[in-house]
Amino acid sequence: MAVLITPIQVKAQASMASAASILMYHRFGEGKLPSTNIRIEQLEAHIALLTSGPYTVLPLDEVVVALQYGTPLPPNAVVITVDDAYRSFVTEGWPRFKAAGLPVTWFLNTAAVKSGAVGTGGGAPTWDEVRRLRDEGVTFGVHSHAHPHLPTLTPQEQEADLDRALALFEQELGLRPKTFAYPYGEADRAAMDLMAAKGFVAAFGQHSGVAWGGDDRWYLPRFALNEQYGAPDRFRRVIDALPLPATDVMPASPVVRGTPPVYGFTVTQPDLPLDRIACYGPSGKLAAQIVGPRVEVRMGVTPPPGRTRINCTLPGPRTADGIQRWHWRGTQFVVLP
Template sequence: MNDQAVPILMYHSVATAPNDATRALSVAPEAFVEQMAQLADLGFTPVTTADLARSWRRGGPLPERPVLITFDDGYEGVHGHALPVLAKHGFAATLFVSTGWIRGAHDTGGGLDTMLDWDQVRELAAAGVEIGGHSHTHPEMDQLADDPLRFELLRCAEIITGELGTRPVSFAYPYGYSSRRVRRAVRETGYRQSLAVGNALARRRQGPYALQRVTVRRSTGADEFERLVQGRAIARNFARDRALTKGYAVVRRARQVRRKAVLSRV
């Protein structure tokens, strides 16, 4: 069985002057230009999330050096800054939108910075960018009860389908958090694959609903970027993140226990 390791890059905002809420995960436009040029120079071929999962599910071939370029949330700079660079190189990409954050009829006002509007999302889709789901209001999905969880998944899929005329097949977990229950709900909603974070290369054995990604930040320099896409020193680069994630996981488990205790007394 092919267990080729594939880098899935997780971007958020691409912006010259991001606000404080998005700064750490916002890549400068000139850095994005350089990173896409690096991918081309290193011989990587970007594919969409749907393409990768379809290949692994059916055992089909992949390019010699595949890579995925993904964007979360739906910030305006994906259209204004990233799209021209992707088009220049002929690169595929996937954008995961939180539908309640996109400007327009469904906007809940939760967006952290300037967000895309639906005309821009349609232009991205027309340019070949795969549009996937990222929930409706961007909650920690494993903290939701069953009904709100289903609402987040169904509402997101319904809005994307209504706005674009095509039902999304790929999903990315907000904050990277999932559980067996969440993954089952994502599958039952009709998504064919979904992405976590993990800060590791994706492998087929992870399964289609827990594919891992590597975070690209504003602080990611050219040398670090090359190491990330080549799978070198990832564990060292994200050691602090993993320690913090483990600590926060303890807090989140305690929350779940308290919530269950409260519900049992109701």
């Protein structure tokens, strides 16, 4: 009997070839701040894996274009991004990435960059240092001006902050970035619509998952790396991860008020064993209701105000050296009073 493939599945299968694990770092070698720091020995282990294994580290802009148009990417495509204006990227992170020939996109919150000509110690970089990295090959994205919690602002306040950041990029670097990373990974529908209206080609959160061509380009996932989540075995799981392709993702906005949301999506890869899917929230494993290709997860109780996440994974094929690969889809919710 012939297997019928719907037009949605055909499009999804084409988009499956456009997928990448996008990494997110913050600080480098700042051990007093482990929640946003990666230790130097961890970073060097990451670079060793990326440069010795079957991975292709690509510029973010190239991957975004592939996601937008469904252009195939190499298997095991990886992107490196860095958030926030921390000088340890200038002094510790970038020299190591540069030596290994790895491209990096730096998402800068412009208010934090110093106006002085010489940077000393830790803290923030100067614009002179940022310009030097631009000239050495670092590409840039916007991470707001004042690093606000965007869902707590009005649309007018969101736009004013973004316009200030864009003006400084043009003034200090002579460029206008085309990608945006939400501060704290927090976004609402107004912020996503603003990114599209301002001509950005993609915007990124801080929720885990492999970015693929069918994702919402205004809320793409990235894998956050720090001391706790930067161990080599976890890093290997991240860069070996596979997309969990889905459409009809709900809710449409990651902002939660009142009733806890039902997180749902329709899987478009028909051969995935959905009976083996596992979803986790802040309180542990969550019950997943599966009807055909549809997966729905209920949080049960409304989490306290702040950020909360749901991650869903299911096993995929093993690598040539026997490492289990995982299809991975996550989301982040912002819980407002």
